[in-house]
Structure formats: structure tokens, C-alpha cells
Amino acid sequence: MSLGIVITTEDSPSTSEFSFVVREKGIKKGQYVQVPHGSGHLFGFVSEVFKSNRYFERAESVADFERSSGIAAQFPSDSWEYIIGVVKILGVFNGTKIERAFLPPSPGALVDIADNTLLKSFLGFQDNGIHIGSIEHHDVAVHLSLTRLLQKHLAILAMSGAGKSHLSSVLLEEILGRKPEDGRIAVVLIDIHGEYLGFKHDPVFGNKTTVIDGASIKMPLKKLSPETISEWLPHLSAPQRDVLRHGLTTLKDQNKEGYNLKDLVAAIDSADISKDEVKRALKRSLSELKRYHFLTRTSENPRLLSDVKPGEILILDFSSLDSLRKKQILVSLVARRLFNLRKRDKIPPFLLLIEEAHNFAREKAEESEAISRSIIETIAREGRKFGASLCLISQRPVNLSTTALSQCNTHIILRVTNPNDLDHIQMSSEGIDSRVAKSISGLKVGEAIIVGEAVNYPTFVRVRDRKSTKREKGAPLHQQAIDFEAKQKKKEKGAEAFL
Ligand SMILES: Nc1ncnc2c1ncn2[C@@H]1O[C@H](COP(=O)(O)OP(=O)(O)OP(=O)(O)O)[C@@H](O)[C@H]1O
Ligand SMILES: [Mg+2]
Structure with a gap:
């Protein structure tokens, strides 16, 4: 038994929309439907559902009947209720190719x-793809192609x-x-807050x-270019x-096994340049790096080179770091090196996943707060050619670099x-029309x-x-509070015992 029958209304069926009267109850807003169309099917989704009943069309007669025993007691009004579904047409699908609808149903x-099977290919799911969940109202799992999802980068907002x-844990x-x-x-x-250590x-x-641990990240100065x-400064x-x-x-030319900032400062001191003021200012700036x-x-x-492996994850736990500048410098360091190694095919294709990305690729930031932005933008622009993908996660899309x-x-x-965030998302995401934008604020936790x-x-x-x-x-807040009081008590007892 089919779901319903296409009807005519004032301005439908058209090539973008049609309405149908529902035969089977159980239709829901958001459901996908199909209508035979030429050699394939016309696909669409139910954008709205209306109920109607002739007996209740005129306010004065409804009021009149309600003053006596009510409409339902006198007429079979129940059996006159009907449901109309409005469908937004997405395209015509013949099993392999999707075309625009040139004729209405x-x-x-x-x-x-x-x-279900047609719907999967219509939406572009791939059987061995990344399984992130299911679509509502249909028994269809969402499996996304790894390439389509990640090659040209992903943002989770x-x-x-x-x-x-x-x-992102599901993705991992x-x-x-x-x-x-x-x-x-x-x-x-x-990992900014140490949320992924469960892995x-x-x-x-x-x-x-x-x-x-972010605090134990180390890099030989020799491997870094002056640029x-x-x-960073x-x-x-x-x-x-x-x-x-x-x-x-100078240090590089000396061909030493390695050198650090102290050696660099010494090299600057002994440089045959008579610009003491410049040297002093430079050394002051370098002392900041030294602190890190x-x-x-x-x-x-x-x-x-050896820790980035196919099918494995390297978590850089930044939860012990306080300074945003240090975090930005480390992100810049790691991202730059990853991209360079990948360009030379020294490491496997990778996904660099950055939590709180708005702190690392800020839209309107002073130079000193935009240290990691340029490499993130570079990977965003050029990464796909080299198998270097980004996943940017942010709760403040407004502050995230538009590039x-x-x-x-x-x-x-x-x-x-x-x-503000909704506007920004709508502007920066192609494919979000006002209808989709409206539904974003109505999503529940875990819906996307x-x-x-x-x-x-x-x-x-x-x-x-x-x-x-x-x-x-x-630990959860209440547990931290209990632990704190227990510790305080223990201290007091200890002090009493001592006295
Ligand atoms: N799809 C889901 N199914 C079940 N629980 C979920 C789902 N999505 C999120 N949750 C739960 O909701 C809570 C918040 O989720 P999560 O920590 O992923 O949010 P977030 O967007 O990363 O927040 P923040 O911006 O604070 O980092 C968690 O307890 C998580 O387990
Ligand atoms: Mg989070």
C-alpha cells in the first residue's frame, strides 16, 4: 500500500514541490518519499504536514454546534479528517545518476x-564508509565516504x-x-582538555x-627554519x-650535531654585526621562547616521522598547558612539520583534528595571537593535493578564520x-538554505x-x-567538592593529633 496520492493545489505539483493526501497514517515531517518518474524515481522529503477537516472549517458553525452537544456527537466528523504532506523535491534518481526534475509528478x-537501498545511494552514502549514525525515520545507517568527508576538510560546529x-570520538x-x-x-x-585519553x-x-603530554613536546632547534x-615572534x-x-x-654552517636557544643567543652575541640595540631586542624576544x-x-x-602511523592516533594532550601562546606555537610547530613531512611522502596521509579551532585560526586576531593561523589556512587551501586533511572543531564559529x-x-x-553563530554558519556553509538554518537551533544533543x-x-x-x-x-564537580572537604578534614585531624 502506498503512502498517498499526489493532489493539485493552487501552485503545485511543480518541479520543486508537490502535495499529497496521506492514505497511511504514520507519515512524519522529514521523511523521504519517492514517486515513480520516467525510468527512475522522483525523490523528495516531507517538508510539512497539515491536517484538515471540513467540519471544522467555519468558526461560527463550530461555535454554534459546540453550544449544543458538539459536532462530534452529531456528525461523523472523525472520518472526515485527512492529512496532507508537502514534499520538497530533491531530484530524479535512476539508481546511478541524479538529475533535476524537469517535469512535476x-x-x-x-x-x-x-x-532504503535507493535512499542510501541517493544521499551519497558508501557501504564501507565512516559510520557516524542513522537518519531519522528510516532504518538507514549513515556511512560516509572517507574521501568525500575528509579530503577537502571537515568542520564540526x-x-x-x-x-x-x-x-569526533565516533569519527576516530x-x-x-x-x-x-x-x-x-x-x-x-x-586535545585541549584531555577529553580523549579514554582511547x-x-x-x-x-x-x-x-x-x-603537551608539556613534554620537544623539538631540536636545528630542524626549524628562521621563517x-x-x-612565532x-x-x-x-x-x-x-x-x-x-x-x-652560522650555527647550521658549523655543522654541529645540534644547538639550542642558548647556543643561538651566543651566536647572536658573537655575530660580527654592530647593532647592539637590535641584538638586545632580539634576545629579549627569544627569551620568551626559552620560557616555553x-x-x-x-x-x-x-x-x-615514526609516531604518525596509518590507522593509529597520536593525541597531543594540551590540558596541562596554560599559555595560549605556547599552545599556538606548538600547534604551528606540529602542523607545519606534519605538512612538510607529508609533502615529501615521509608520513602517511593524515587527519589533523583540532579542538577549539577558533583559538588556533582566529578570524580577527592581532598578529601575536594568530601564530598558528597561517599554517592552518595553508593546509586548508593546499592540503587535499597531498593527503593532509583538517578537522576543525569549534563552539565559536564566528571567531574561526573564514578562509x-x-x-x-x-x-x-x-x-x-x-x-550570530547561526548567521555566520549560514554564510560560510554552502548548501544551508534558510530552512536548514532554522532547524539548527531545534536540534537536540547528538543530532546533526x-x-x-x-x-x-x-x-x-x-x-x-x-x-x-x-x-x-x-572528576565531576560534586566529587571534587567531596574530595576537597575530605582532604581538609584529614589535615585538621592531623594538626589536632600533632598538638
Ligand atoms: N550522540 C550522542 N549520544 C549520546 N550522548 C551524547 C551524544 N552526543 C553528546 N552526548 C553527550 O552529551 C554530553 C556533551 O557532549 P560533548 O562533550 O561531546 O559536547 P561538546 O560539544 O564537545 O561540548 P564542549 O563544547 O563543552 O566541548 C556528553 O556527556 C556526551 O556524552
Ligand atoms: Mg568538546
Whole structure:
């Protein structure tokens, strides 16, 4: 039995919309439907559902009847209720190709619920793809092609607590679970709050996870170009940059095994340049880098060359770092090195996943706060040619670099209620029309809209449960409070016993 029959209304059926009267109850807004059309099917989704009943059309007669025993007692009004579904037409699908609808469906044509198999290919799902959840009202799992989802970068945008980290954990599980023959990429994750450490303790994913504490990241100065260091110290004047380059070149020419900032300062001091003022200012700037303790003579951690492996994840846990500048410098360091190694094919294709991306690629930032922006924008622009993908996660899309965001060809958007953020998302995501934009604020935790490269049409999904262990740094608030009081009491008892 079909779902219903196409009817004529004032301005439909057209090539963009039609209405149908519902035969079978159980139709829902958002459901996909199909109508036979030429050699294929016309696909659309139910954009609105109306109920109607002739007995209740005229206010004065309804009021009149209600003053006596009521309409329902006198007439079979129940059996005159009918439901109308309004369908937004998406396209005509013949099983392989999607075309625009050049003709509307005929009035009287039968409307069916979309066939699951056809729907999967119509929306662009791929059987061995990344399984992130299911679409509502249909028994269809959302499997997205790895290439379509990630090659041209992904942005996950939502307000705080809407499920961004949950979704990225699901994404990680899928990437770690891939078979070599399907193509396995490596993942490097900038974990700002230590939210992903559960992967290390998980029986399935533990042996594919390496965690490096942000405070223990080390990089030999020898491996860095003068340009990179200048980028970290954006206030250097042109003469200061020259002296810096001179110092580093001198050290490099000496062919030592390695050198650190102390050696660099010594090289600057002994440089045959009579610009003491310039040297002093440069050394002052370098002392800031010295405070961050990550530039070394020879030791390196992580060794990206060997620690970035297909089907494995390298978590850089930044939860112990306080300084945003240090975090930005480390992100710039890691991203730059990853991209360079990937360009020379020294490491596998990778996904660099950055939580709180608005702090690392800020739209309107002073130079000194935009240290990692340029490399993120570079990867966003050029990465796809080299198999270097980005996943930018942010709860403040307004503050995220428009260049980077617009290069993310797939956006997964979870609940957002802030009007500024909503406007910004609508502007920067192609494929979000006002209808989709409106529904974003109505999403519940764990519900998402996928738009862009990964799917043929904007698709609503319910993100699946995670399989991996969830383990966050920091106990729940009430537990922290209990622990604090217990510790205080113990201290007091100790003091009493001593007296
Ligand atoms: N699809 C889902 N199914 C079940 N629970 C979910 C789902 N998505 C999120 N949650 C739960 O909702 C809570 C918030 O999710 P999550 O930490 O992922 O939000 P977030 O967007 O990353 O927040 P923040 O901006 O604070 O980092 C968590 O407890 C998480 O387990
Ligand atoms: Mg989060």
C-alpha cells in the first residue's frame, strides 16, 4: 500500500514541490518519499504536514454546534479528517545518476516511502564508509565516504555541550577501525582538555593510541627554519629578523650535531654585526621562547616521522598547558612539520583534528595571537593535493578564520542557538538554505546536519553511541567538592593529633 496520492493545489505539483493526501497514517515531517518518474524515481522529503477537516472549517458553525452537544456527537466528523504532506523535491534518481526534475509528478501519482537501498545511494552514502549514525525515520545507517568527508576538510560546529567531542570520538573509532584495503589514514589530535585519553585505556583502541603530554613536546632547534621562528615572534623588526637568520645560518654552517636557544643567543652575541640595540631586542624576544622549554639541541618528542602511523592516533594532550601562546606555537610547530613531512611522502596521509579551532585560526586576531593561523589556512587551501586533511572543531564559529572555514567542504553542524553563530554558519556553509538554518537551533544533543561534499543533500543524522571508553580528566564537580572537604578534614585531624 502506498503512502498517498499526489493532489493539485493552487501552485503545485511543480518541479520543486508537490502535495499529497496521506492514505497511511504514520507519515512524519522529514521523511523521504519517492514517486515513480520516467525510468527512475522522483525523490523528495516531507517538508510539512497539515491536517484538515471540513467540519471544522467555519468558526461560527463550530461555535454554534459546540453550544449544543458538539459536532462530534452529531456528525461523523472523525472520518472526515485527512492529512496532507508537502514534499520538497530533491531530484530524479535512476539508481546511478541524479538529475533535476524537469517535469512535476502527475496528480494522482502514488507516493511511497523512499526505498532504503535507493535512499542510501541517493544521499551519497558508501557501504564501507565512516559510520557516524542513522537518519531519522528510516532504518538507514549513515556511512560516509572517507574521501568525500575528509579530503577537502571537515568542520564540526556547535555550541558547547551539543556533542562535538562525542562526534569526533565516533569519527576516530571509525578511522581506527578501518581495514588496510579500505585505506587507513593517521590521525593527530590536538586535545585541549584531555577529553580523549579514554582511547589509551580502551581494550580495542588502546594499542593504536599514543598520548603525548603537551608539556613534554620537544623539538631540536636545528630542524626549524628562521621563517618559522620569525612567525612565532611576529613583532620582530626587519633588522631583528636579519640578525636571527644570520645567527641560525652560522650555527647550521658549523655543522654541529645540534644547538639550542642558548647556543643561538651566543651566536647572536658573537655575530660580527654592530647593532647592539637590535641584538638586545632580539634576545629579549627569544627569551620568551626559552620560557616555553621546548626547543632542544637534539631531543625530539613526538618523533612525527615514526609516531604518525596509518590507522593509529597520536593525541597531543594540551590540558596541562596554560599559555595560549605556547599552545599556538606548538600547534604551528606540529602542523607545519606534519605538512612538510607529508609533502615529501615521509608520513602517511593524515587527519589533523583540532579542538577549539577558533583559538588556533582566529578570524580577527592581532598578529601575536594568530601564530598558528597561517599554517592552518595553508593546509586548508593546499592540503587535499597531498593527503593532509583538517578537522576543525569549534563552539565559536564566528571567531574561526573564514578562509579556513570556507575551505572545509563538509560541515557537520550540531545544535547552535546563538544568532550570530547561526548567521555566520549560514554564510560560510554552502548548501544551508534558510530552512536548514532554522532547524539548527531545534536540534537536540547528538543530532546533526551534514552539508557539503560528503553528502549529496543536507542530511539530518542522529549520531551513534560511542564504542570507546569515555574518560575525561577531572572528576565531576560534586566529587571534587567531596574530595576537597575530605582532604581538609584529614589535615585538621592531623594538626589536632600533632598538638
Ligand atoms: N550522540 C550522542 N549520544 C549520546 N550522548 C551524547 C551524544 N552526543 C553528546 N552526548 C553527550 O552529551 C554530553 C556533551 O557532549 P560533548 O562533550 O561531546 O559536547 P561538546 O560539544 O564537545 O561540548 P564542549 O563544547 O563543552 O566541548 C556528553 O556527556 C556526551 O556524552
Ligand atoms: Mg568538546
